[in-house]
Amino acid sequence: MRDLNRSFGTVRALRDFSLEIHPGELVALLGPSGCGKTTALRVLAGLEEADSGTVLVADRDITALPANRRHMSMVFQSYSLFPHLTVEGNLDFALSMRKVPRPERGAIIRDHLELVELGAMAKRFPHELSGGQQQRVALARALASRPDVLLLDEPLSALDAKVRVQLRDQIRRIQLELGTTALFVTHDQAEALAMADRVGVMQSGRIEQLSAPQDLYERPVSDFVARFIGSTNPLPGRVAAGSVQVLGQWLPTLPGSIGEGQGTALVRPERVLLGIGEDGHEATVRQVAFLGDRASVVAELTDGTTVQALVHTRDADRLSHGAPVRVSLDPSPVLVS
Incomplete structure (x- = not known):
């Protein structure tokens, strides 16, 4: 993402925002409410249109492409599962939208449900699952189509503390195992520091510092970062x-x-x-x-x-x-x- 700007009326959500994510890397955006982290994620996904700037994936300019042609998958804070479809039905629908041939879908669905340790629950409906299980289904659905970029929009904030830590570790394990490139937006410092290869701390629509978690904590570059991260x-x-x-x-x-x-x-x-x-x-x-x-x-x-x-x-x-x-x-x- 290069020099992105986005305003909502008189509010500038992004100010010359730039970020490069390396293949297979998980980058987390962290910052106070209104700093622009979710807007940056939505611009990358194609759900928001930037006023100016460019978005590139593998040196290909996708700035003007609609969301359905960007080959990205998003996991939201709300699980966003279809309540009338079973677990495997939710994954099957996502694969059908990606035009994956029907004969190939069964194996892909089984593999990804095993990946999130839900192989035995393929026939269940969302209301028969816990919150953590529903979010794992959403993760499996997002990964099944092998997206170029996985987008995670505060996916753990609705879960209780113990489940949040378990799922946090599971997401990181799977992301490393598959080598998926991912952008993770969160307001939780512990999540960002535990999961990400690099963390970008945002303020007023810009990244104040982008560093490895340990560097961010031990070598902050500004008063804002030092006070925002930790105590x-x-x-x-x-x-x-x-x-x-x-x-x-x-x-x-x-x-x-x-x-x-x-x-x-x-x-x-x-x-x-x-x-x-x-x-x-x-x-x-x-x-x-x-x-x-x-x-x-x-x-x-x-x-x-x-x-x-x-x-x-x-x-x-x-x-x-x-x-x-x-x-x-x-x-x-x-x-x-």
Whole structure:
């Protein structure tokens, strides 16, 4: 997608939006509501027409092609299954629309239902399936026609947490197994970071940063990305010669940071260290929240500044409310805005 623009009245949904997806890659678009991620997906699918810009697949310009000639398949948030057709009937209808010869359809349907582990439910109707099973049927239907690009429009948001994680992992496994090129739109950071080869964080119709999940989290290029992805502690600091002084420590700065002077260092909670010895600043534990294998600890420094730290649960037992601690920082690079 090159230099796409799309407006709805006075609202500019896409602003010179560009994105290249490599063959077999899964790219996720992530961002706040109204940032343009769903519009970008719909323009790629041919469901929206861009005001300007081009869409190419394998160097072929498909900008003017209607949706039914783009050879793409979409999985929606709603399952969009035909209620009067069985599971295999839903897949058969999709294949017939792709003009797949009838003698070939049976084997394709069986293979793809086995792929999503629903081979035994081919004769059931959608109302006889759970939400997660219905979404797996929708995925099998989308993949059965072997699309050039698989489009996923928040397909897991209607499911409960445990099923969402299971289906998330299954989609990724199948996508890798088939080598399908995919664009995934979600508002869920965990989904994007867990599933995608690269994640594009969008703001105001543009991609602010497009990176591998680990790079996106550890090396954000802007204040918006750093604050949007995960949690941060905004701490005052002084920048000089590529380093920032925060809580009395000098830390290297990331590209995109201010060059010098006073700024705000965005420190991840897992980079905040809590100890009992002589090192670090005096602080008092104000809150401890159990998060499974980790615990979130909020500590207040003597000057009133609060910091959040992530610690292993086994280390949180001694960090009850009101307990004295020492706060220091891991010497990892930080972004300073």
